[in-house]
Amino acid sequence: MEAVIIVFYIAAVTAVSLLPTWLIGVWGKSRRKRLGRDARRLLLSHVPVSVQSTRDFPADIDTTAGMTLVEGSCVISPDAWQGFLAAFPSVLGGSIESYAEGWRVAREVAVGRMTAEASRLGYNHVVNVRIQQVNLNHHDTSKGKGAFAVLVYGTACRTRSS
Amino acid sequence: MESGVNPSGQAVALNERGRAVIIVNTETVPGYRVVRVFGVVEGNTVRAKHIGRDILAGLKNIVGGEISDYTELLTDARRTAVERMISSAQAMGANAVLNVRLATSTVAGGAAELMAYGTAVVLEPEHQGAGWGGPT
Numbered sequence: 001m002e003a004v005i006i007v008f009y010i011a012a013v014t015a016v017s018l019l020p021t022w023l024i025g026v027w028g029k030s031r032r033k034r035l036g037r038d039a040r041r042l043l044l045s046h047v048p049v050s051v052q053s054t055r056d057f058p059a060d061i062d063t064t065a066g067m068t069l070v071e072g073s074c075v076i077s078p079d080a081w082q083g084f085l086a087a088f089p090s091v092l093g094g095s096i097e098s099y100a101e102g103w104r105v106a107r108e109v110a111v112g113r114m115t116a117e118a119s120r121l122g123y124n125h126v127v128n129v130r131i132q133q134v135n136l137n138h139h140d141t142s143k144g145k146g147a148f149a150v151l152v153y154g155t156a157c158r159t160r161s162s
Numbered sequence: 163m164e165s166g167v168n169p170s171g172q173a174v175a176l177n178e179r180g181r182a183v184i185i186v187n188t189e190t191v192p193g194y195r196v197v198r199v200f201g202v203v204e205g206n207t208v209r210a211k212h213i214g215r216d217i218l219a220g221l222k223n224i225v226g227g228e229i230s231d232y233t234e235l236l237t238d239a240r241r242t243a244v245e246r247m248i249s250s251a252q253a254m255g256a257n258a259v260l261n262v263r264l265a266t267s268t269v270a271g272g273a274a275e276l277m278a279y280g281t282a283v284v285l286e287p288e289h290q291g292a293g294w295g296g297p298t
Contacts, residue, residue: 024224024225024226027225028225028226028227031225031226031227032226032227035227035228055188055189057188057190057192061192063192063193064193066184067184067186067191068184068185068186069185069186069187069244069262071237071240071264073233073236073237073240074228074233075228075229075230075232075233075236076226076227076228076229077222077223077226077227077228077229078223078226079224079225079226079227080224080225080226082226102226106228109228127188128187128188130187130263130264132264132265132266134266134267134268134274135268136232136268136274147222147223147229147232149232149233149236149266149274151236151240151264151266153187153262153264154187155186155187155188157192
């Protein structure tokens with residue numbers, strides 16, 4: 001009988017202490033969704049820019065239009081609930097889907113910013129795109145903890161077809 | 163399209179960002195050939211936000227989402243690093259930097275180092291009337 005009470009007590013305490021974290025997680029998820037939606041809206045707000053990671057210029061490139069380096073970046077941080085979920089695969093192995101989602105959104109945003117800049121300058125093609133991901137975490141201090149940055153850059157040019 | 167004008171209609175004698183140098187991360191520039199190679203040029207900068215911003219970013223770490231202060235920091239740092247790379251290329255007499263790479267590292271919490279490097283070269287239009295009237 002006592003054992004049942006103790007187990008019940010432990011379960012109740014765990015549930016209550018995790019509740020705020022879970023609520024933050026729900027809020028964080030909706031914020032990430034909004035960020036993704038904003039990224040897609042950004043992509044739709046300008047003339048489509050084709051993006052390729054190969055270094056070859058398109059065959060119908062307009063050499064009179066010039067070319068330049070364009071960049072976009074996004075720094076994103078996982079929320080407390082994601083951190084909690086990540087603790088399980090860290091011990092047992094497996095993929096940490098909660099983190100993967102954040103990275104994906106950050107990349108979408110960064111690419112969107114890069115193509116928006118290319119489009120603003122009048123280009124419709126970005127070649128040789130490089131995606132770089134940096135962990136802003138530092139082992140000595142807690143400053144910048146958990147934040148990761150996505151940096152996207154490429155060469156903007158223009159094709160004759162459009 | 164007139165030669166010497168970029169798609170936005172700005173003159174490119176100074177190019178679209180007020181740079182007199184072509185900056186690309188590809189190895190070639192169509193319509194141009196490399197006539198002289200100066201070697202690697204680089205520019206770097208280390209940036210940090212003040213402590214208040216760091217504390218706010220720490221709170222963001224609990225609720226998640228984009229940390230726009232750090233995004234801004236990264237954007238500024240990148241711009242500065244590229245500008246420094248360009249000025250050292252110009253000091254050599256180059257009119258283009260090819261194969262530009264950006265490298266980032268965290269030197270301390272909340273501070274980011276950004277380094278831009280590439281190969282400074284002199285480009286020349288392949289034939290008369292080719293190119294975009296770009297670097298002079």
